[in-house]
Amino acid sequence: MALIGYARVSTRDQNPEGQTDVLEAAGCEKIFVEHASGVLARRPALDQVLEYVRDGDTLVVTKLDRLGRSVRNLKQVAEELQQRGIGLRALSQGIDTTTPGGRLFFHMLAAIAEFEHDLIVERTHDGLAAARARGRKGGPKFKMTATKISQARAMYDSKEHTVQEIADTFGVSRPTIYRHLQAPSAGPAR
Incomplete structure (x- = not known):
């Protein structure tokens, strides 16, 4: 022992x-x-x-x-x-x-902690549903606006800048630039 x-x-x-x-x-x-x-x-x-x-x-x-x-x-x-x-x-x-008594106390603490976790999850889901009902969506804001996309497209079409230079100019990654160059000119896309 x-x-x-x-x-x-x-x-x-x-x-x-x-x-x-x-x-x-x-x-x-x-x-x-x-x-x-x-x-x-x-x-x-x-x-x-x-x-x-x-x-x-x-x-x-x-x-x-x-x-x-x-x-x-x-x-x-x-x-x-x-x-x-x-x-x-x-x-x-x-x-x-x-x-x-120690076993009882342990199981009571575990049950309370699990209950608290479930409440947090429930409140989070309720908050997200309320935000969606008001038209709000989660996630990060778009870094590339429609204006920035057209500027990036113009820089690319001019053939004076590399994709990396364009990405650095707008503070985004190269895949983001490629994604917007391939998308139709309809505004921000993910």
């Missing part, structure tokens, strides 16, 4: 010592350190720690967000640990899934 630590920092520039110090103070015998964004699907140190821990061990993190990419991912990791007889402890949140 060992305490095994897992620390993660998002970039190489960040220092994991704050996390490792806390994990050592909590009594972790071994600590795995990850230098990777939480959104990455593959995190080698997490894979190593999940392979290393055994039945009766407890995986210790400073905060839950160090462990999972999302609420769903965090729940999957916690369920896998529980099925294997491995506890999970998040020090700053006071969660310890080796106790019935």
